[in-house]
Amino acid sequence: MSDHTHGTHEVGEIPPANTGLIWRTFIILSVITAIEFTLAYLMKAGTLRTSIFVLMTLVKAFYIVGEFMHLKHEVKSLIWAIVIPVVFIIWLLVALLTEGGAIGDAVFGFH
Structure with missing residues (x-):
């Protein structure tokens, strides 16, 4: 030792x-x-x-x-594994806000 x-x-x-x-x-x-x-x-x-x-x-x-x-x-595949989900989450938020506004207008008559 x-x-x-x-x-x-x-x-x-x-x-x-x-x-x-x-x-x-x-x-x-x-x-x-x-x-x-x-x-x-x-x-x-x-x-x-x-x-x-x-x-x-x-x-x-x-x-x-x-x-x-x-x-x-890092390797490009790791970068894309992080970037692509972020892009889809942003797209999802935009789609939900847009469609939610359209549904609110149609159902509740907001103008």
Whole structure:
């Protein structure tokens, strides 16, 4: 048992920082957010502006997941296994909201 060794490291030994990646991510997300704020003040409220906001939010979410959960380095089949269900869930929500509104109009006479 005395010949058993444990892997140790020197006190004060710190792995190299990955600040470049963090700053790049910060800048990319800041630029997208600045574009969102600019569009919020320049465009009239409506479906187009809301669609752009949702799309840009999804872009930021997928970028964050890719960077910080390291999914951009995974095989494409794993990425598609995550993206395709999200797309179908979004499609389902849009379909339910649209059809629910149509049914509400038909049954209750909302105009």
